[in-house]
Each structure stands twice: as structure tokens, then as C-alpha cells.
Amino acid sequence: MANVTTAQLFEEPFDADEYIERLAWRTPxxxxxxxxxxxxxxxxxxxxxxxxxxVSRSPDLRVLPLASVCVLRCxxxxxxxxxxxxxxxxxxxxxxxxxIIQKLHLIAQELPFDRFSDVKAKIASxxxxxxxxxxxxxxxxxxxxxxxxxxxxxxxxLHFKGYAHCVDVYIKQCQExxxxxxDVFEDIAVLCQRVNKQVGEVFCSPETVMAKLIQSIxxxxxxxxxxxxxxxxxxxxxxxxxxxxxxxYTRTTALAAKLSDFxxxxxxxxxxxxxxxNIFSCYLESYIDMERQYLQSRSGMILQRxxxxxxxxxxxxxxxxxxxxxxxxxxxxxxxxxxxxxxxGETFLSQEVVVNLLQETRHxxxxxxxxxxxxxxxxxxxxxxxxLVEYLCVDHIDYALEIxxxxxxxxxxxxxxxxxxxxVQQANTIFHLFDKQFNDHLMPLISSSPKxxxxxxxxxxxxxxxxxxxxxxxxxxxxxxxxxxxxxxxTEQKKTDFKPEDENNVMxxxxxxxxxxxxxxxxQVERVRRSMDGKNVDTVLTELGVRFHRLIHEHLxxxxxxxxxxxxxxxDVAEYRRSAKDFRVPLVLQLFDTLHALCNLLVVAPDxxxxxxxxxxxxxxxxxxxxxxxxxxxxxxxxxxxxHFS
Numbered sequence: 001m002a003n004v005t006t007a008q009l010f011e012e013p014f015d016a017d018e019y020i021e022r023l024a025w026r027t028p029x030x031x032x033x034x035x036x037x038x039x040x041x042x043x044x045x046x047x048x049x050x051x052x053x054x055v056s057r058s059p060d061l062r063v064l065p066l067a068s069v070c071v072l073r074c075x076x077x078x079x080x081x082x083x084x085x086x087x088x089x090x091x092x093x094x095x096x097x098x099x100i101i102q103k104l105h106l107i108a109q110e111l112p113f114d115r116f117s118d119v120k121a122k123i124a125s126x127x128x129x130x131x132x133x134x135x136x137x138x139x140x141x142x143x144x145x146x147x148x149x150x151x152x153x154x155x156x157x158l159h160f161k162g163y164a165h166c167v168d169v170y171i172k173q174c175q176e177x178x179x180x181x182x183d184v185f186e187d188i189a190v191l192c193q194r195v196n197k198q199v200g201e202v203f204c205s206p207e208t209v210m211a212k213l214i215q216s217i218x219x220x221x222x223x224x225x226x227x228x229x230x231x232x233x234x235x236x237x238x239x240x241x242x243x244x245x246x247x248x249y250t251r252t253t254a255l256a257a258k259l260s261d262f263x264x265x266x267x268x269x270x271x272x273x274x275x276x277x278n279i280f281s282c283y284l285e286s287y288i289d290m291e292r293q294y295l296q297s298r299s300g301m302i303l304q305r306x307x308x309x310x311x312x313x314x315x316x317x318x319x320x321x322x323x324x325x326x327x328x329x330x331x332x333x334x335x336x337x338x339x340x341x342x343x344x345g346e347t348f349l350s351q352e353v354v355v356n357l358l359q360e361t362r363h364x365x366x367x368x369x370x371x372x373x374x375x376x377x378x379x380x381x382x383x384x385x386x387x388l389v390e391y392l393c394v395d396h397i398d399y400a401l402e403i404x405x406x407x408x409x410x411x412x413x414x415x416x417x418x419x420x421x422x423x424v425q426q427a428n429t430i431f432h433l434f435d436k437q438f439n440d441h442l443m444p445l446i447s448s449s450p451k452x453x454x455x456x457x458x459x460x461x462x463x464x465x466x467x468x469x470x471x472x473x474x475x476x477x478x479x480x481x482x483x484x485x486x487x488x489x490x491t492e493q494k495k496t497d498f499k500p501e502d503e504n505n506v507m508x509x510x511x512x513x514x515x516x517x518x519x520x521x522x523x524q525v526e527r528v529r530r531s532m533d534g535k536n537v538d539t540v541l542t543e544l545g546v547r548f549h550r551l552i553h554e555h556l557x558x559x560x561x562x563x564x565x566x567x568x569x570x571x572d573v574a575e576y577r578r579s580a581k582d583f584r585v586p587l588v589l590q591l592f593d594t595l596h597a598l599c600n601l602l603v604v605a606p607d608x609x610x611x612x613x614x615x616x617x618x619x620x621x622x623x624x625x626x627x628x629x630x631x632x633x634x635x636x637x638x639x640x641x642x643x644h645f646s
Contacts, residue, residue, distance in 0.1 A: 098134065098156045101127050131162040138166050142173050150202045158204060167203070171213045174198075175221075184225050185251045188217055189258055196262050207263040211271065214259055218275040222252060226279055238294045245287065246367045249280055253370075287371045288380045292387065295364050299357055299391035306353045310346065315403070345419045348400040349426040354392065358437050361388045365441040378449035385442055385455060392434065393462045397427055401469040408476045411483035418480050418527075420473045425531040427470065431463070474540060481524050482547045488516045489555050498565030499634060514572040518579045521548060525582045538585060545580060545588030552576055553595055562634050566602030573599050593617060601629045 101123070108116070108123040134157050141149035150170075157163045178191040195213055199206035226248050233241040256272040264271060307314055364384045372380045404423040409416040438459060446452045492513035528540050552573070561569055577592035597617035604612050612618065613626050630636060 098130060098160070101130050102159055127160075131157070131160050134160070135162060135166050135169060139169055139173065142170060147198070147201050154203055167209055167212060170202075170209070171216050174213070175217070179221065184221065185255050188221065188255060192217075192259060192262065207265050210262055211264040211268075214264065214272075215275060218279060223279050226252075226283075230283060238290060239298070242291060242294060242367060245280075245283055246370060249276075249284075250370055252276055252279070284371055284373070288368070288376070288383065291364055291367060291380075292383060295360060295384065295387050296391075298360050299387065302353055302356045302360075303391060303395055306350050307348075310348070312346075312348070314399070345417060345422075347419065347423045347426055348403050349397065349423060349430065351426070351429070353396060354430050354433060357388070357392045357396070358433055361392075362437060362441050365445065369445055378446045378451035381442060381445035382451045382455055385438075386458070388434075388437075389458065389462055392430075393466070397430055398466060398469070401427065401466060401473065405469060405473050405476070408473060409480060411476075411479040412487075413480065413483065414487055416480050416484060418477050418524075420477045421527055421531040424470055424474060427466070428531075428533055428536075431466075475543075478540070478544050478547060481520075481544065482551055485517050485520060485548065485551055486555075488520060489513050489551075492516055493555070493559075495559060498559045498569055499562045500564055500568075503562060503564040508568070510571045510575045511568065514575050517552075518575055521579045522582060525579075541583045542585045542587060545583045545585050546591065548576075548580075549588065549591040549595065552592075556595075556599070557628065557632065559632065560634050561602045561632050563603055566599065566633070569602055570596065570599045594621070598626070598629045601626065602633055606635075 104123045105127045108120045111120055113120065134153055138150060138153040138157065141153060154163075154166060157166045174195050175191065179187045181187050192210075192214065196206075196210055199209045199213075203209045229244050229248060230241060233244060253276060256276060260268055260272060262268075361384060365381060368380050368384055369377065400423060404420045408418070408420050438455075442455065443452075446455055493511060497511045497513070524544065525541065528544065529537055532540055556569060556573075559565075559569075573592065573596045577589070577596055580588050580592040583589070594617055597612075597615065598621075600612055601609065609630065618626060
């Protein structure tokens with residue numbers, strides 16, 4: 001059968017009846033005016049089902065079946081449009097009617113509007129009526145839970161313009177009653193899990209429908225939830241706002257991670273990231289500014305509350321003041337430039353304050369890690385670290401060190417309260433906590449960026465500045481300890497202790513001065529051990545031990561010794577040496593061993609002086625030092641003793 005194009009069939013002048021007759025006449029069995037072959041409708045139908053012909057210039061357009069030809073003849077008269085209505089009203093024939101109306105709709109697009117406006121309008125109207133009817137049928141089937149019917153109708157609607165609306169209706173209906181819990185994110189996870197199983201049974205492109213559902217959920221439900229939770233606290237409670245922002249963003253990203261397990265198309269991760277960004281971008285842009293403002297306000301409040309509890313008005317420790325100049329001179333020279341500050345033993349360091357500051361900063365680091373753009377993360381983390389340095393290291397620790405230094409009494413003060421070691425002890429504990437947070441919470445955020453060097457430099461700078469003050473305070477505290485020992489020796493040691501009036505009636509094992517000094521030293525050694533850690537203990541005790549030895553050495557050289565007095569001096573030094581063992585520092589014990597050997601020069605027989613001086617412990621000492629000790633003997637002036645030592 002020869003094919004006839006649409007253009008040829010619609011050549012001027014056009015007559016609808018003639019158009020149908022020409023189509024039927026060219027078909028075997030389609031004649032209507034008698035002749036060799038009479039009209040046979042069954043034959044015409046069979047031919048058209050076997051052999052369809054093209055009715056459009058579009059290569060994608062399917063051929064028009066005989067039913068369309070018949071319907072088109074009906075459309076030539078307005079009252080015959082009811083024929084299509086009859087077909088469409090029967091549910092079982094809805095697919096056939098849809099097929100017909102789609103093709104008529106395509107044909108109508110090529111009909112001239114001025115001559116076929118009425119026909120085109122009727123076809124369009126019936127197209128939309130059927131489309132609406134299909135969507136209603138789909139909706140009803142969804143409500144009844146008839147998956148098979150939903151699948152059938154969705155397949156028919158696939159070729160209609162309203163297919164997208166069908167999907168929208170599906171998405172809207174499947175969310176009805178889905179949000180019943182207090183936890184919207186859990187509701188969404190359950191909903192998507194259920195729908196993901198269903199869309200594959202209903203739609204031919206389930207990944208598209210699933211992606212559209214998730215997009216709808218993010219752009220409507222989640223966005224509204226986020227806006228409600230954040231807007232109510234943004235200007236009234238910054239702390240709660242930051243907590244809510246962190247919680248909402250964390251839960252949203254966790255939900256997106258779960259949803260990425262579904263088939264959402266080829267680039268689902270970018271798709272989900274974009275949805276998250278669209279919700280949170282307006283909040284994340286200002287996040288770090290609000291974080292810093294909150295951290296500043298909160299840290300300042302924590303410190304002020306502590307000082308208020310101590311009824312303490314914070315002193316200015318800035319540079320340039322006369323008071324500071326006096327303090328620095330006094331620290332370095334021990335000159336009496338006015339009384340020291342009496343803090344009544346208060347260190348002005350608080351474990352609670354430190355824990356609170358570190359906790360606030362830790363939360364800030366956690367939020368920063370989650371809420372910062374990856375490119376801005378190192379910079380943002382560094383800005384938070386600088387605030388920790390400012391409020392913890394400078395405003396709290398450094399301030400306490402300044403106050404502590406100002407409170408250290410002069411070396412000649414009596415009964416001084418050397419509480420600076422308590423400051424040292426607390427500062428050491430705080431340093432460990434500060435260093436732990438630096439390693440645990442800051443380093444992971446900056447370890448692979450140029451900010452690492454900057455952070456390490458800042459940390460080193462701050463610690464070195466505080467170590468200088470700690471060293472200064474410890475040095476001055478040791479001077480005070482030695483000053484206290486000296487005061488005991490001056491007030492308790494009598495000249496008659498080493499030159500008794502009755503050489504045969506000395507009943508004591510060591511002098512009272514020695515006993516009191518040793519008791520004081522023992523307490524200070526234990527105090528140093530409590531206040532220091534690691535190698536610092538040995539370093540400080542070594543320095544204290546050397547100064548202790550120097551004090552006793554110089555003290556013993558102020559007296560003259562009789563034979564019995566020399567023996568008592570040896571007993572005193574033996575007791576000092578016993579105290580020196582508590583230091584657990586070999587150098588200190590060696591110094592007192594040597595001093596003990598020197599004291600033997602006070603009692604040894606003149607004939608044995610040279611032998612003793614050449615002994616193992618004294619042979620390497622300066623001869624002038626040995627001579628100085630021999631001169632302390634009351635019998636030194638005797639010609640015999642001087643001759644033996646010359």
C-alpha cells in the first residue's frame with residue numbers, strides 16, 4: 001500500500017469527509033462505492049494493524065492506527081467528540097484511550113490553527129481531561145495501596161506531559177503521616193527506606209523519583225525545621241544557636257550519608273552536597289564570626305566570675321608603669337623597693353576555670369571542624385587557638401605568675417610564706433592540659449596546612465614567656481629558702497657551740513641550729529617534689545642543694561673550733577649530709593661528703609694534717625681552701641700546727 005504524507009492529505013481545498021474516504025479507499029476492503037471489492041470493516045482493521053502509515057514529519061512519531069482515523073472523522077463534527085469520552089470513561093480501556101489521545105494530540109500540533117482551532121481545542125481539552133483522570137486514578141490507587149494499579153497508570157502517564165505531576169502527587173502522598181515522631185531525621189530515614197523499596201515496583205525510573213523525593217524533603221521539611229530551630233535562638237542565645245547549628249548540620253550530613261546508599265543517579269554525592277549547602281550556606285557564612293564572639297564573651301565571663309568569687313579586682317600588668325619597673329628591679333636584684341603584695345597564699349589559678357575554658361574551646365574546635373569550609377578550616381581553627389592563648393595563657397596563667405612574682409618576699413624576710421611553688425605546681429598541671437588539647441583537638445585540624453608552623457611557633461613563644469617567669473619565681477623562692485635557713489643559723493647558732501667552756505661536758509649529738517635547719521630543709525625538699533615534675537625536680541633540687549651547701553660552708557667558716565667543738569661541727573655536717581641524701585642528687589651528696597672531710601681538718605692531730613689533705617676527698621681541692629679550714633682551729637697559732645701545714 002502506498003504511503004500518503006500528512007502534507008499531501010491536507011492540500012487545499014481540505015474536506016474532512018473526503019480526507020477519510022481517501023484514506024479508506026486506498027486500503028484493501030475499504031471501498032464504499034461498490035466495485036470489484038466491497039467495503040469490509042474487518043479487513044480494513046486487519047490491514048491497518050499489520051501495516052501502519054506515517055502521519056508526521058517527525059521520525060519519532062508512531063503511525064496512526066485505524067481507530068485514530070475513525071476518531072478524526074468524529075472530530076469533524078463537534079457533537080461526535082463524545083465518542084472519545086465514552087472510550088475514556090471505561091477504566092479497562094484507559095490505556096487504549098491514552099494511546100489514541102496522545103497521537104491525536106501530536107497530529108493536532110501540525111494542523112493549521114486558523115482552520116482547525118475548534119478541533120485542536122477539543123483534542124487538547126480531552127488530552128488534559130484524560131491526563132487528570134489518570135492522575136486521579138493513580139492517586140486513588142496509592143491511597144488503596146494497590147501497587148500493581150499504580151504501576152499500570154504510571155506507565156500510561158509516562159508519555160503525558162503530566163507525568164511529572166504524577167510523581168509530585170506520589171511524593172506528597174507518601175509523606176502524609178510520615179512525620180509522627182519528635183525526631184524528624186529518624187522519620188525521614190524510615191520514610192526513605194520504605195519508599196525506596198516501593199518506587200522500583202511503581203516507576204520505570206525509580207532513581208529519578210527517589211532523588212525528587214529527597215530533594216522535596218530537603219527543600220521543604222528539613223529546611224523549615226532548620227530555620228525554625230536556628231531563627232529562634234540566633235539573636236537571643238548564641239550558645240544554644242551554635243549548639244543547634246552543629247547538631248542540625250551533623251544530623252543532616254549523617255542522614256545524607258544514609259541516603260547515599262540509595263540509587264539516586266550517577267552523581268548522587270554532589271546532588272546531596274548541593275542540597276545541604278542550599279539549606280545551611282546562609283548560616284555557615286557567618287559561623288566563625290559568631291563562634292569567636294561567643295568564645296570571647298564566654299571566656300571573659302568565666303574569668304570574671306572566678307575573680308569576683310575571690311573578691312579580687314584584677315590588677316593591670318601592662319608594660320611601661322613605674323610599679324612594673326620597680327617590680328622587675330626587685331625580682332632581679334632583691335632590692336627593697338617597697339613591700340611585696342600579700343596575697344594570703346592565693347595562687348589565683350583555678351582548675352575549674354581551666355577546665356571550663358578548655359571545654360568551651362574543645363566544643364569550638366569540634367564545631368569548627370564540622371561547620372568550616374575545608375579551605376577555611378586551618379585558618380578558623382587557628383583563630384580559636386589564639387583566643388585560648390589570650391584567655392587561658394595570658395589572662396589567667398600569666399596574670400597569676402605576675403601576681404605570684406609580686407608576692408615573693410625578699411630573701412631576708414622572716415617566716416616568709418613561699419607559696420609561689422604552689423603557683424608552679426598548678427601552672428605545670430595547666431600546661432599539661434593545654435598541651436593535650438593542642439595535640440588532640442587542634443593538631444588534626446591544621447596538621448596538613450601552613451598554619452601548623454604558625455601554631456607551633458605561637459605555642460612555643462607563649463610557653464617560653466611563661467617559663468621565664470616561672471624560672472624567675474623559682475630562683476627568688478630558692479633565695480628565700482636560703483634566707484630562711486640563714487636566719488635560723490644566725491639566731492640559733494652560738495659561738496660557744498664550737499668552743500665550749502667545758503670540753504669534757506658536751507652532751508649533744510648536734511647543735512640546735514643544725515637540727516632546725518635540717519627540719520626546714522626536709523620540708524622544702526618535699527615541697528619542691530610536690531610542685532615539680534620530671535627533670536624539673538632534679539634541676540631545682542640540684543640548685544637548692546648547691547646553695548644549701550654554700551650556705552653551710554660559709555657559715556662554718558665564721559667560727560673558731562676547739563677540739564670538742566670541731567667534733568660537734570663534724571656531727572652537724574654529718575646531719576646536714578643526711579638531709580642532703582633526701583635530695584637524691586649525686587652532686588649535692590658529693591659536696592657534703594667533701595665538706596665532711598674538710599671538717600676533719602678541725603680535729604686531726606697536727607702530725608697527720610698533710611696525710612689527711614692528700615686523702616682521696618681533699619687532694620684535688622685548692623690548697624687555699626684547705627688552709628682556710630685549718631686556720632679555724634683554736635690551736636692554729638701554735639708553731640707546731642703552722643709548721644706542719646706550711
